[in-house]
Amino acid sequence: MKLYDGGRAPNPRRVRVFLAEKGITVPTEQVDLGALAHKSDAYTAINPLQRVPALVLEDGTILTESIAICRYFEAEKPEPPLFGRGAKEVAAVEMWQRRVEFHLLMPISFVFRHLHPAMKPMEVPQVAEWGEVNKPKAVEFLALLDRELKNRPFVAGDRYSVADITGMICIDFMKPAKLALPDGLDHIKRWHAEVSARPSAKA
């Protein structure tokens, strides 16, 4: 088995955090995004979409998409459950994981990809206006998330889950995207400090 990792990039990081929470160690190969190693023929054969992370299993099966990779490990090692337990909790984790991914990770990614000069060779064409219009979208969702976190400790409920992992990497990704966390989001700040204090956050 081998995990193709991508250093500080947010998607590979959420898989690493997930693995750390599970206590799973996987042989890893770093793909140097800065050197465009993910566009090499060798890596394109693994993931024709030229994105990291990717997981290659013993039998040659290739899994891409961070959440698909996390789901593989959840099924292999169910404890601690990070996709919820029981019908209601599993559905709530799915709902919040998707909400955070679509309404926060995507806008922040668009801001980063379309406005950061270092992304020019990867995001072709860079459309600065698209980056700009996504800034308020991210901020709008953060306000919603802050209201939700007023009533519960974690993104999807009373327990830490993969939705918290996606949320945490989003907040951390705001820095390279040059987005500031707006003032007054005290519930997000409390939650982010708590999830960042977990040993897995260093992964």
Ligand SMILES: N[C@@H](CCC(=O)N[C@@H](CS)C(=O)NCC(=O)O)C(=O)O
């Ligand atoms: N939906 C994919 C997104 C993967 C993705 O976009 N990875 C970024 C790093 S965070 C990447 O490989 N970027 C390289 C590029 O855009 O050329 C997932 O969840 O894993």
